[in-house]
Amino acid sequence: MDPSTILKEKVQNGFIVEGLEDMNEEYLQALKQTLIIVGDTELLSIPPLLTVYDQAPTLNNKITALAIMQDEIGHAHIAYRLLKDLGQNIDDLLYKREPHRWKNPYAFDFELSNWIELGVFNAFFDRAGYTLLGDAFEYTSYGPWKRALVKVDKEELFHLRNGEVIMRTAMQDPELREEVQKAVDWMFLMALEFFGVEDRLKSRSAQLEYRLKGRTNDELRQKWLSTAVPFCESIGVKVPAHYDEQQQKYVLDVPFPCKFDPVNKKWLVDQPDTWDNVIKRFKQRGPHNKQFVERIQKGAKELEQLRKDAV
Amino acid sequence: MVATKRKTFDIFARIKRGDPLTHIGTVEAENEHLAKVYASFTYDEEDWSEMTVVDRSQIVWVKKPNWLFAQKEGRVR
Numbered sequence: 001m002d003p004s005t006i007l008k009e010k011v012q013n014g015f016i017v018e019g020l021e022d023m024n025e026e027y028l029q030a031l032k033q034t035l036i037i038v039g040d041t042e043l044l045s046i047p048p049l050l051t052v053y054d055q056a057p058t059l060n061n062k063i064t065a066l067a068i069m070q071d072e073i074g075h076a077h078i079a080y081r082l083l084k085d086l087g088q089n090i091d092d093l094l095y096k097r098e099p100h101r102w103k104n105p106y107a108f109d110f111e112l113s114n115w116i117e118l119g120v121f122n123a124f125f126d127r128a129g130y131t132l133l134g135d136a137f138e139y140t141s142y143g144p145w146k147r148a149l150v151k152v153d154k155e156e157l158f159h160l161r162n163g164e165v166i167m168r169t170a171m172q173d174p175e176l177r178e179e180v181q182k183a184v185d186w187m188f189l190m191a192l193e194f195f196g197v198e199d200r201l202k203s204r205s206a207q208l209e210y211r212l213k214g215r216t217n218d219e220l221r222q223k224w225l226s227t228a229v230p231f232c233e234s235i236g237v238k239v240p241a242h243y244d245e246q247q248q249k250y251v252l253d254v255p256f257p258c259k260f261d262p263v264n265k266k267w268l269v270d271q272p273d274t275w276d277n278v279i280k281r282f283k284q285r286g287p288h289n290k291q292f293v294e295r296i297q298k299g300a301k302e303l304e305q306l307r308k309d310a311v
Numbered sequence: 312m313v314a315t316k317r318k319t320f321d322i323f324a325r326i327k328r329g330d331p332l333t334h335i336g337t338v339e340a341e342n343e344h345l346a347k348v349y350a351s352f353t354y355d356e357e358d359w360s361e362m363t364v365v366d367r368s369q370i371v372w373v374k375k376p377n378w379l380f381a382q383k384e385g386r387v388r
Contacts (some may be wrong), residue, residue, distance in 0.1 A: 003380060006379070007379065010379070015379075017379075018376050019376070019378065021378030021379070021380055021381050022376070022378055022379040022380065023380070024380065034386070070352075074353045074354070074355075077338075077353055078336060081336070081337050081339070084319075084339075086335075124344055147335075148335070148336060150335075151335070151354065151356045155356060217356075
């Protein structure tokens with residue numbers, strides 16, 4: 001039997017991979033690719049949050065927002081440390097990579113417009129992170145990652161609860177109610193895109209075959225919907241999805257995917273789109289991709305220059 | 312860049328008295344003093360009863376797993 005068949009069979013039966021000598025090249029590449037997406041997503045969640053954190057209505061809100069950002073840096077640190085143990089050069093990855101080559105979600109290439117959007121960001125996007133990483137925590141075959149996710153799982157739940165509190169509180173104020181609805185209108189479908197291409201369009205997935213994760217994209221999207229939709233309904237926010245008794249699953253009331261207007265942060269729900277075009281949009285990046293990545297790299301580059309000047 | 316002189320430290324912690332001392336993560340640092348600071352700031356998810364940082368190069372292995380693809384010529388490609 002070839003190494004790939006041996007490893008796939010073993011991990012499907014619960015074998016836990018502990019080091020490089022347990023991997024074939026395909027497993028290593030799939031794992032690295034996954035951890036880069038995770039690390040980049042955690043780290044690049046911070047620039048959008050920073051755009052509005054100083055609009056926090058109370059000091060407690062501001063402290064919580066900063067604590068959440070500190071957590072995200074910690075989570076990114078975990079993913080990058082695991083990558084370093086797999087032989088990846090992290091300095092190159094963090095400080096020498098072009099902005100368009102970062103793997104964070106398209107949703108994180110946008111500035112937030114107000115404090116309410118920070119709440120919806122936590123409630124929707126951190127929920128997506130919690131769903132994806134919760135699945136990895138439950139199923140992943142890579143031991144070091146599974147153990148590292150104990151901390152991440154706990155903290156992401158706190159983030160999404162913080163978002164829910166901000167949304168619920170805002171819904172009690174007639175003016176802020178509109179802001180919540182406006183934020184949800186663009187961030188809901190954006191969160192659903194986190195889970196990627198529909199299952200029927202994917203021929204195979206190394207992530208699933210090597211059990212880096214346990215559930216498919218569509219299953220994870222359903223899991224997100226199963227908590228996000230009831231929460232929104234409970235506070236009186238309208239979402240373009242409902243539970244269909246006949247199909248026993250959540251269905252969308254608008255075409256998905258559909259075209260998006262990045263300037264006005266608005267979904268063009270009368271213009272259905274293909275996943276190929278969505279991937280093209282992801283690759284073109286959102287409006288603040290360059291600015292946000294440069295912000296992450298700025299300090300390291302300046303310090304490097306100072307060192308050169310000193311020599 | 313600047314990370315060339317950094318060492319890897321493994322972090323072990325115990326949540327409360329009586330719990331096992333568990334490997335909870337790693338940090339990179341220039342020395343053990345900085346490793347202590349990085350560890351306590353990065354891994355603040357619990358109010359640990361005990362936490363240690365150990366220079367990875369100082370760990371003496373008695374036994375390692377039976378690697379799936381252990382071969383003389385190295386990892387299977």
